[in-house]
Amino acid sequence: MSAAHSFSILIVDDDKSMRASLVELLEAAGWRAQSVSRATKVADILTGFMPDVILSDVRMPGMSGLELLSSLDVNLAPPLVLISAHGDIPMAVQAIQDGAYSFVEKPCEPRRLLTILRHAAEQNRMKHSNSRLKERLYNLSGLDRVLLGQSQSVVDLRRDILDLAETEAAVLVEGETGTGKELVARALHDLSASPDAPFLAINCAALSPETFEVDMFGSVDGGDGRLLAASGGTLFLDEICSCPPAVQAKLLRVIEDKTILPVGGNQPVPIDIRIVSATNEDVDQAVRDNRLRQDLLFRINTVILTIPALRQRRQDLTLLAAHFLQEYARIYEIAVPEISQDDLAALVAHDWPGNVRELRNVCERRVLAARRGGGSMGAAIRSDQQLDDVPDTLRAAVAAFERELIAKAVRAHQGRMDATAEALGIGRRTLNEKIVKLSLDKDALI
Numbered sequence: 001m002s003a004a005h006s007f008s009i010l011i012v013d014d015d016k017s018m019r020a021s022l023v024e025l026l027e028a029a030g031w032r033a034q035s036v037s038r039a040t041k042v043a044d045i046l047t048g049f050m051p052d053v054i055l056s057d058v059r060m061p062g063m064s065g066l067e068l069l070s071s072l073d074v075n076l077a078p079p080l081v082l083i084s085a086h087g088d089i090p091m092a093v094q095a096i097q098d099g100a101y102s103f104v105e106k107p108c109e110p111r112r113l114l115t116i117l118r119h120a121a122e123q124n125r126m127k128h129s130n131s132r133l134k135e136r137l138y139n140l141s142g143l144d145r146v147l148l149g150q151s152q153s154v155v156d157l158r159r160d161i162l163d164l165a166e167t168e169a170a171v172l173v174e175g176e177t178g179t180g181k182e183l184v185a186r187a188l189h190d191l192s193a194s195p196d197a198p199f200l201a202i203n204c205a206a207l208s209p210e211t212f213e214v215d216m217f218g219s220v221d222g223g224d225g226r227l228l229a230a231s232g233g234t235l236f237l238d239e240i241c242s243c244p245p246a247v248q249a250k251l252l253r254v255i256e257d258k259t260i261l262p263v264g265g266n267q268p269v270p271i272d273i274r275i276v277s278a279t280n281e282d283v284d285q286a287v288r289d290n291r292l293r294q295d296l297l298f299r300i301n302t303v304i305l306t307i308p309a310l311r312q313r314r315q316d317l318t319l320l321a322a323h324f325l326q327e328y329a330r331i332y333e334i335a336v337p338e339i340s341q342d343d344l345a346a347l348v349a350h351d352w353p354g355n356v357r358e359l360r361n362v363c364e365r366r367v368l369a370a371r372r373g374g375g376s377m378g379a380a381i382r383s384d385q386q387l388d389d390v391p392d393t394l395r396a397a398v399a400a401f402e403r404e405l406i407a408k409a410v411r412a413h414q415g416r417m418d419a420t421a422e423a424l425g426i427g428r429r430t431l432n433e434k435i436v437k438l439s440l441d442k443d444a445l446i
Contacts, residue, residue, distance in 0.1 A: 006030045006031060006032055007030075007031050007032070007052045007053070007117075007118065007121040008031065008032040008033070008034070008049075008051040008052050008121075009026055009031050009032070009033050009034070009051050009052065009053050009054070009055055009117065009121070010034050010035070010036070010042065010045060010046075010049070010051040010053075010054045010055070010078075011023060011026075011033060011034070011035040011036070011054075011055050011056075012035070012036055012037075012038075012039050012041075012042060012054065012055070012056040012057060012060070012065070012068065013035070013037070013056070013057040013060070013083075014037050014038065014057065014060045014061060015057070016037070018057070019035040019037070022035070022055065023035055025110055025113075025114070026114075026117075029114055031117075034049060034051070038060065038061070038062055038063070039056060039060055039062065039063035039064065039065065039067065039068040040062050040063050042054070042056075042068060043071070046077065050078065051078050052078055052120075052121035052124050052125060053078050053079050053080075053081060053101070053117055053120040053121045053124060054068075054077075054078055054079070054080045054081070055080075055081050055083060055117065056068055056069075056080060056081070056082055056083070057082075057083060057084060058082050058083070058084035058086065058091070058095075059084060059086055065080075065082045065084070066082070066091075066094075066095060066098070068080070069082070069095065069098055069099060069100055070098060072099075074099050078120075078121075078124050079100075079101035079120040079121075079123065079124050080099070080100050080101060081100065081101050081102045081103075081104060081116060081117060081120055082095050082100050082102070082103045082104070083103075083104045083105075083106060083108065083113075084103075084104075084105065084106060085105070085106035085107075091103070101116075101120045101123075102116050102120065104116060125196070128196070147161075147187070148316070148319060148320060148323055149313060149316035149319060149320065150315065150316060150319065151308070151313035151315050151316050153308040153312065153313055154308065154313060154316065157184075157305065157306075157307065157308075160303075160305055161184065161187050161188055161191065161305070162191065164188060164303060164305075165187070165188050165190075165191035165192050166191070166192055166193050168274055169302045169303050170255075170274070170275045170276070170277070170299060170300050170301070170302040170303070171185075171188060171275075171276045171277070171302070171303050171304075171305060172240075172276075172277045172278070172279070172283070172300050172301040172303070172304045172305070173185060173276065173277065173278040173279075173304075173305045173306075173307065174278075174279060174280075174283075174304060174305070174306045174307070175278075175280060175306065175307030175308075175309070175355075176280050176307075176309050176355055177280050177354070177355065177357075178310075178354040178355035178356060178357035178358055179307040179308070179309060179310070179355045179356060179357075180307060180355075180356055180357070181238070181278035181279075181280075181307060182201060182236065182238060182278065184278075184305060184307060185199075185201075185234070185236045185276040185278060186199060186236075188234070188276055189233070189234040189236075189274075189276070192234070192274075194232060194233065197232045197233030197234070198229060198230040198231075198232065198233035198234070199230075199233055199234050199236065200226060200227070200229075200230035200233065200234070200235050200236065201236040201238060202226075202235070202236065202237055202238065203238050203239055204237055204238060204239045204240050204241075204242050204243035204247070205239045205242035205243070207243060207244060207247045208244075208247075209244050209246035209247050212246075212247050212250060213225075213250065213263050214263050216250075216254075216260070217260040217261060217262050217263060218260075218262045218263070219262050219263035219264050219265075220262055220263065220264035220265045221264060222263075224262075225260065225262065227254065227260055227271055227273065228260065228269060228271060230271075230273060231271040231272055231273055232272055232273070233273065233274070234273070234274045234275075234276055235273045235274065235275055235276070236276050236277075236278070237251070237275065237276070237277040237278070237300070238277075238278050239278070239279065239280075240277040240278065240279050240283075240292065240296075240300065241279045241281045241283060241286040241291055241292050242291075243292075245291075245293070248292070248293045248296050249293070251296065252293065252295060252296045252299065254271070255275055255296075255299045255300070256299065258270060258271060258272065258273075259271065275299070275300055277300040277301075283297055283301070309352070309355055310352040310355045310356055310358075310359060311351050311352050314348060317347045317348065317359070318339065318344065318347070320356065320359055321339060321343075321347060321359065321363055321377070322339065324359065324360050324363035324364070325337055325339070325363050325366065325367060327363075328363055328364045328366075328367040328368075329367055329370075331367075332367055332368065332371055334367065334370055334371050335370075337366055337367060337370045337375070339377070340376070341412065342376060342377070342378065342412075343376060343377035343378070344377075344412065345378075345408050345409070345411065345412030346376070346377045346378035346381055346408065347377055347381075348408075348411055348412070349404075349407065349408040349411055349412075350381050362377065362380045362381050363380070365380040365383060366380040399438060402434060402438060403438045403440060405424070406420075406424065406431070406434060406435065406438065406440060407440060409423050409424050410440075410442060415442060417431060417432070417442075
């Protein structure tokens with residue numbers, strides 16, 4: 001990954017020969033160098049290219065290096081090293097006091113200049129790395145949606161992610177739709193030794209065999225592809241079982257050889273990239289159905305992480321719901337709705353086919369309803385269900401409603417029939433008759 005993490009620099013000097021000389025020196029030392037002839041061009045350059053350090057001459061037409069220094073936002077811009085053949089001690093002192101990283105006189109010994117620039121770049125990367133780390137620690141909502149929970153399966157998942165994050169092992173993330181497979185992949189990346197490296201997420205179902213090589217490998221005439229741009233980071237292959245067979249063969253070569261061949265080129269280009277894949281299918285069945293190459297599966301499943309479905313960790317429902325309600329209450333600037341006993345019963349009774357993503361949406365609807373002065377978890381859940389499930393006749397609809405209502409009440413009161421009947425507002429005998437008539441299995445509900 002070191003090649004992908006080479007430092008970058010923007011050189012600002014009105015002397016063409018000096019610019020060429022500095023670019024040659026830095027590129028020979030492994031830097032990525034870009035140069036401009038005027039300081040007035042720097043602001044536009046920084047909108048699309050943020051180097052690790054800027055090296056600028058002091059005396060230039062239009063805007064001097066000192067004026068460039070004063071125009072930069074010290075909190076956002078990279079460090080500035082000034083270089084001049086006309087320097088003096090007062091100027092150097094003033095430049096350092098105004099925020100310049102260093103001041104170097106021409107002619108400068110190359111090794112000394114490279115050392116100063118490297119230290120400036122390292123300090124800049126450390127500053128931004130710490131800043132991003134603080135931001136990630138402060139805004140862990142994406143990670144929390146997957147990893148928040150006290151069930152053993154979630155505790156084990158958190159432990160496995162921490163163990164695997166700093167390795168280069170290929171990871172296959174398995175889980176139903178809505179469980180948060182991409183968020184687990186991002187957690188593996190963010191907690192790795194290179195969290196600032198690229199994270200490239202690809203929906204394999206959308207890949208086209210006709211355009212794959214140009215998009216991913218690049219071309220001699222058209223520039224770098226997406227894989228080279230992501231080198232040094234993580235490649236996330238989502239819906240790997242839906243990847244077209246022709247594309248699977250090309251991916252397999254990339255993973256095995258760790259090289260790509262740009263379209264129209266004859267020289268392979270090395271890449272260094274970690275593979276994290278995800279699927280909501282049975283990969284063994286996909287292999288048997290000839291939809292997933294077995295040799296590709298062997299390359300991507302060094303370690304398998306399985307995300308539990310929400311219905312498999314119902315003990316986390318209250319914690320997750322409280323978390324999402326608090327999050328959306330803050331967003332919509334209202335008091336956090338309380339979770340009542342009826343809300344708990346509705347949460348537990350629902351099967352959550354959409355998993356954590358569905359719960360999150362339900363909580364947002366609950367908060368939106370609270371803004372209007374009403375709402376409940378049960379209503380928020382029902383609005384997420386399809387009308388296709390409604391029975392055709394009124395009698396069947398009433399029976400289905402009674403069956404669901406009684407089942408929820410039995411679960412909520414843990415099978416205590418007197419308490420269930422009282423909650424439903426009917427007698428114990430009537431409750432027993434309805435349970436028999438509706439073919440409810442009380443023991444299976446608890």
